[in-house]
Amino acid sequence: MKWLTCSRQWLTSLLVVVSLPAPAQPTQPYSYPPSEVVMIHSQLLNEERKVYVHRPKVDSTDTTKRFPVLYVLDGDNHFELLAQYVDYLSRPDVMAMPKLIVIGIPNTKRTRDLTPTNSLLNYEGKPDSSSYQSSGGNETFLQFMATELMPMIEKTYPTTPYKILAGHSFGGIASLNCLLTHPDLFDAYVAVSPSLWWDKEYVLKRTAETLKTGSSLPKRLFFSDGNEGGPNSFFHKHVVKLDSTLAKKKLTRLEYLYKHYPTETHMTEPIVAYFDALRFLFRDWAKQR
Amino acid sequence: MKWLTCSRQWLTSLLVVVSLPAPAQPTQPYSYPPSEVVMIHSQLLNEERKVYVHRPKVDSTDTTKRFPVLYVLDGDNHFELLAQYVDYLSRPDVMAMPKLIVIGIPNTKRTRDLTPTNSLLNYEGKPDSSSYQSSGGNETFLQFMATELMPMIEKTYPTTPYKILAGHSFGGIASLNCLLTHPDLFDAYVAVSPSLWWDKEYVLKRTAETLKTGSSLPKRLFFSDGNEGGPNSFFHKHVVKLDSTLAKKKLTRLEYLYKHYPTETHMTEPIVAYFDALRFLFRDWAKQR
Incomplete structure (x- = not known):
């Protein structure tokens, strides 16, 4: 056994030598365009929040640009x-x-911050008390954005007043909830596969109630869904209903686009939907320059 | 006037104080998933080349994965x-x-490396001697990939034999040229808006000549075009012709997809086309697991 052990050790060291990689290639870290993590204390949320900030590359002629x-x-x-x-x-x-400044807001308590009402019902309408107990804090989260985060960003970085809010899933209903309750906070809204099932279709109902037929809403809105249970799923029907509700309202100055991605899942869809959203929001930008 | 000047200075310093940014927020660099730049000396190209390498994140149970x-x-x-x-x-x-290892190959002499023939004709068929004089080096570049780059990558990183080649524009014809001349180098090929106009439609002609009707080509191929001059443009007609040529060849085991993006430009299209390409190449992967 001892011989065997020794032999194995010898064999192992031989294998190590044999399988050594080729002489090391000169290597250095790849430089991504720099972004930064900024810490902000939120009195409203009573916690430290971090946000990710990505600034456009500016050349020497650009230094005063916003x-x-x-x-x-x-x-x-x-x-x-x-x-x-x-x-x-x-x-x-x-x-x-x-060029835009991009601010990413990672979650601390996602359900708390992104849902507009307190509800313990899951997407099937059944109680799901475990994860939804803290739900309903989106109004406070939007106040955090409006009164703590956005002023800090606008003081620290070279911003213009034009702002976009983009979210997916719970982030999608947060974006729509903001459009309904604080439309002036942003100029454009993106809601990728919004969880319109939340709390017995709260956001759908609120859309129908809040927006006055024929009123003016000078915003751009992109929303979408993927294949979240197929064409007969409640998920798809809800998003189609949002589209038809907006159509019926005949709002002036609201420009919106609904896109359906039947071959994408709830999680693959944001890749193509966020691209299409940017293309929609800035579709006339090149002409306007 | 002096008073005015003084007053302005005072006013300016007041404004500076007033507009001072908020107390600096605690900030740290954002950590992107690390990638590296690897240098390799190419004897074939007679130059130092850098390549970008992005490796999947692996957890402790993954360390032997390839x-x-x-x-x-x-x-x-x-x-x-x-x-x-x-x-x-x-x-x-x-x-x-x-998970994949992603290798990015930045250009040194793009036209030299990515075009299959020496030609001085531009996309209108007119001489453009200034930038195309070095054209026609794609065969040497593919040899560099096959005999210098790929062996180095395979020695240095935990690879499986499955390989994909992806390119856009001149990179698109390089990808197709590789499929036609060295099909065994890769398992799958992506050609986003290939410049099929190159040298009097050389790649289209070569496709028609090289591929034997009814033969076996066990590969996957994604190709696409955007709006590069509209539906009647030669660019679009060429890509449509590639599609019909492949259809006529009735190759067994070749799985291919052609997608047309009429609302995207030559430069915006790669964003959505590369996404669709990955979705196509791995469309049955989730089922096969």
């Missing part, structure tokens, strides 16, 4: 993607949209 | 985007494709 701001909910999921899209689409050889 | 490799041409344009897509789509809560 930029619109895109606020992205679920920052840990979609901040990098949107920063990437914005950087690429605003390149001089692409010129499909302006 | 990964397919996606090689991306025009690395400075599309490496970050594809690394982002791959990371996101392979997340445990998304699970739309496997």
